[in-house]
Amino acid sequence: MFSRDRWQEIFETIRKNKLRTILSGFTVALGIFIFIVLFGFGNGLKNSFEEFFLDDATNTLWLYPGVTSKAYRGFKDNRRIEFDNSDLIDIQENFAFFLERITPRINRREVLGYKNKSNSYYTRAVTPAHQYIEKTVIMKGRFINQKDLEEKNKNIVIGRLVEQDLFKNENPIGKYVEIKESAFKVVGVFQDKSGDREERLVYLPYTTRQLLEKTNDKIDQIIVSFKPELGYVGALAFERQLRDFFKNKKVIDPSDKSGLYIRNTAEMVKQNQQFAATLQIIVAIVGFGTLIAGIIGISNIMVFVVKERTKELGVRKALGATPISVVGMILHESIFITTISGIFGLLIGVFVLSRLGDQLEQYFILNPYVDTLTAFIATFSLIFFGAVAGYIPAKRAASIKPIVALRDE
Amino acid sequence: MIQINNLHKSYKIGSNSLHVLKGIDLKIDEGELVAIMGSSGSGKSTLLNILGMLDIADDGKYLLDNVLIQDLTETTAANYRNRFLGFVFQSFNLINYKNALENVALPLYYQGLGRKIRQQKALEYLEKVGLKDWATHLPSELSGGQKQRVAIARAMASQPKVLLADEPTGALDSNTSNEVMGLIQKINEEGKTILVVTHEIEIAHMCKRIVTLKDGVIVEDKKTNQTLIDTNV
Numbered sequence: 001m002f003s004r005d006r007w008q009e010i011f012e013t014i015r016k017n018k019l020r021t022i023l024s025g026f027t028v029a030l031g032i033f034i035f036i037v038l039f040g041f042g043n044g045l046k047n048s049f050e051e052f053f054l055d056d057a058t059n060t061l062w063l064y065p066g067v068t069s070k071a072y073r074g075f076k077d078n079r080r081i082e083f084d085n086s087d088l089i090d091i092q093e094n095f096a097f098f099l100e101r102i103t104p105r106i107n108r109r110e111v112l113g114y115k116n117k118s119n120s121y122y123t124r125a126v127t128p129a130h131q132y133i134e135k136t137v138i139m140k141g142r143f144i145n146q147k148d149l150e151e152k153n154k155n156i157v158i159g160r161l162v163e164q165d166l167f168k169n170e171n172p173i174g175k176y177v178e179i180k181e182s183a184f185k186v187v188g189v190f191q192d193k194s195g196d197r198e199e200r201l202v203y204l205p206y207t208t209r210q211l212l213e214k215t216n217d218k219i220d221q222i223i224v225s226f227k228p229e230l231g232y233v234g235a236l237a238f239e240r241q242l243r244d245f246f247k248n249k250k251v252i253d254p255s256d257k258s259g260l261y262i263r264n265t266a267e268m269v270k271q272n273q274q275f276a277a278t279l280q281i282i283v284a285i286v287g288f289g290t291l292i293a294g295i296i297g298i299s300n301i302m303v304f305v306v307k308e309r310t311k312e313l314g315v316r317k318a319l320g321a322t323p324i325s326v327v328g329m330i331l332h333e334s335i336f337i338t339t340i341s342g343i344f345g346l347l348i349g350v351f352v353l354s355r356l357g358d359q360l361e362q363y364f365i366l367n368p369y370v371d372t373l374t375a376f377i378a379t380f381s382l383i384f385f386g387a388v389a390g391y392i393p394a395k396r397a398a399s400i401k402p403i404v405a406l407r408d409e
Numbered sequence: 410m411i412q413i414n415n416l417h418k419s420y421k422i423g424s425n426s427l428h429v430l431k432g433i434d435l436k437i438d439e440g441e442l443v444a445i446m447g448s449s450g451s452g453k454s455t456l457l458n459i460l461g462m463l464d465i466a467d468d469g470k471y472l473l474d475n476v477l478i479q480d481l482t483e484t485t486a487a488n489y490r491n492r493f494l495g496f497v498f499q500s501f502n503l504i505n506y507k508n509a510l511e512n513v514a515l516p517l518y519y520q521g522l523g524r525k526i527r528q529q530k531a532l533e534y535l536e537k538v539g540l541k542d543w544a545t546h547l548p549s550e551l552s553g554g555q556k557q558r559v560a561i562a563r564a565m566a567s568q569p570k571v572l573l574a575d576e577p578t579g580a581l582d583s584n585t586s587n588e589v590m591g592l593i594q595k596i597n598e599e600g601k602t603i604l605v606v607t608h609e610i611e612i613a614h615m616c617k618r619i620v621t622l623k624d625g626v627i628v629e630d631k632k633t634n635q636t637l638i639d640t641n642v
């Protein structure tokens with residue numbers, strides 16, 4: 001069936017019918033190419049999305065104090081709520097069942113000076129737990145530790161870009177930086193994929209910060225992480241109980257929405273995952289649609305090719321071609337062309353995707369790629385359906401009486 | 410070689426049916442050169458197509474070299490066409506993207522012969538029709554007479570028992586017609602059984618026997634005084 005003679009016959013036909021070959025080859029190559037590129041872009045979108053939203057820890061609750069909007073139990077409205085150290089202790093004591101880690105945050109803007117350079121940066125006063133909650137990656141040295149916290153050390157951890165700004169090529173670890181006329185030792189440098197803003201931050205122990213500010217015990221925010229095994233429902237329960245606890249402790253009307261804010265990432269994560277799933281479905285639909293369009297394209301061409309060859313097939317049959325040999329010839333030829341051009345389109349598509357790399361990051365397409373399995377399934381389904389689409393008209397052409405085929409003009 | 414009895418054929422045109430062959434009886438022996446004549450629409454091509462197994466009769470019996478041609482599968486019919494029959498058409502029916510040699514070699518491909526032998530045999534037959542030097546030319550580069558000679562070489566290459574020619578000179582001028590008929594006579598001299606459909610009386614007289622059709626029946630069947638063409642191709 002696939003003898004050398006048959007191959008020669010097919011090569012000859014392909015060589016001498018260039019337009020037909022190019023037409024069907026181009027359709028398949030283009031179909032696969034577009035599929036690969038679109039699908040790759042879709043994956044790129046998904047990548048940026050995950051980069052943006054699924055970067056931080058996903059089991060956290062963020063507590064922000066607000067301003068009351070209702071008078072309650074003898075307090076007037078418009079009262080500013082504040083957190084302090086006792087709140088941290090209360091959470092640790094009352095919510096041990098839910099709690100994994102806890103950190104306060106005290107945010108200040110400070111000028112950091114080193115040698116003759118100085119610059120203003122946001123500082124965050126935190127506990128060691130903060131590293132896990134933000135998924136901060138340490139490049140050099142270490143993060144704030146428990147000892148820093150207890151001894152209220154003047155140690156800081158700086159972002160990659162702070163290092164770049166102030167230290168250029170110097171190793172900052174162990175160097176002293178001036179903040180408000182006192183010297184702080186750099187103990188670590190971190191990086192963060194979330195963006196430039198994150199890498200221009202400076203971390204210090206919150207106890208040190210409170211000491212600097214004349215031993216007050218105020219806290220700007222509290223971030224807690226809950227045990228992941230609690231799941232979504234557990235997270236909601238934790239949130240509800242925290243809210244009740246603090247509304248009671250800070251004497252806020254239970255119906256007052258603005259006295260205390262709690263952001264629950266579990267809820268966001270759920271939404272984000274739904275969004276990611278939607279994105280995935282859109283990518284799949286786009287890919288599937290392209291593939292269908294390609295299949296319809298190659299089917300039309302096959303119908304056209306067989307129609308165009310009707311008379312030739314009649315001549316071949318008059319000369320003794322059996323129906324099987326006619327069908328075999330058409331299929332062999334079409335599968336050969338679609339395979340070659342399909343693989344060609346596949347390679348070009350993969351090449352283009354890999355060349356694009358991160359160039360489209362501004363359009364939220366990050367690392368576009370197509371996994372090998374998807375690429376091959378797509379290519380082979382196009383080849384397969386091209387063959388099926390060719391088989392039907394070929395079969396019909398092979399079964400009409402030679403005299404009818406010969407009459408075709 | 411060929412024997413048909415009471416052959417009938419009708420064409421369906423819409424809801425009507427056109428009865429074209431109305432009971433043909435014909436016997437042709439090996440080595441005969443028969444002209445089939447008749448006015449346009451008398452059913453000459455229909456008869457030849459049935460004999461060539463390109464079409465199927467509605468009724469009647471057809472024996473080709475003592476083989477009953479009846480209810481054949483398309484595959485068997487293809488094999489019979491390939492081994493028993495050679496066809497020459499008025500419109501040549503060469504494959505336009507194949508050169509003369511490849512066209513002649515095509516029936517040999519369907520006989521399952523190897524490439525070398527195909528080439529060699531095809532060239533041999535092209536030489537027989539005087540077109541060896543034109544082997545690599547495409548049909549579009551050949552004159553009508555040359556095309557028909559290639560078609561004859563192609564029909565002969567598979568060494569069929571019978572050569573069927575439907576108005577082989579229909580598209581040619583009288584000089585080239587003579588050339589082609591000379592070739593047919595030469596092949597007949599070598600012992601091949603040949604049927605030629607024509608409506609030109611001169612062409613018919615170059616054959617040995619004339620069968621005349623009218624309204625779907627044979628009205629005359631006579632031997633001729635064959636006009637021999639002296640072949641100088």
Ligand SMILES: Nc1ncnc2c1ncn2[C@@H]1O[C@H](COP(=O)(O)OP(=O)(O)OP(=O)(O)O)[C@@H](O)[C@H]1O
Pocket residue numbers: 420421422427429447448449450451452453454455456608
């Ligand atoms: N496929 C077909 N469908 C319907 N009618 C047909 C078909 N082929 C031929 N006919 C009709 O059958 C009749 C005989 O046709 P045929 O081709 O056998 O005639 P012919 O003797 O070869 O004529 P000509 O000399 O013009 O070639 C004609 O009336 C023709 O119109």
Ligand SMILES: [Mg+2]
Pocket residue numbers: 453454455575
């Ligand atoms: Mg006719």
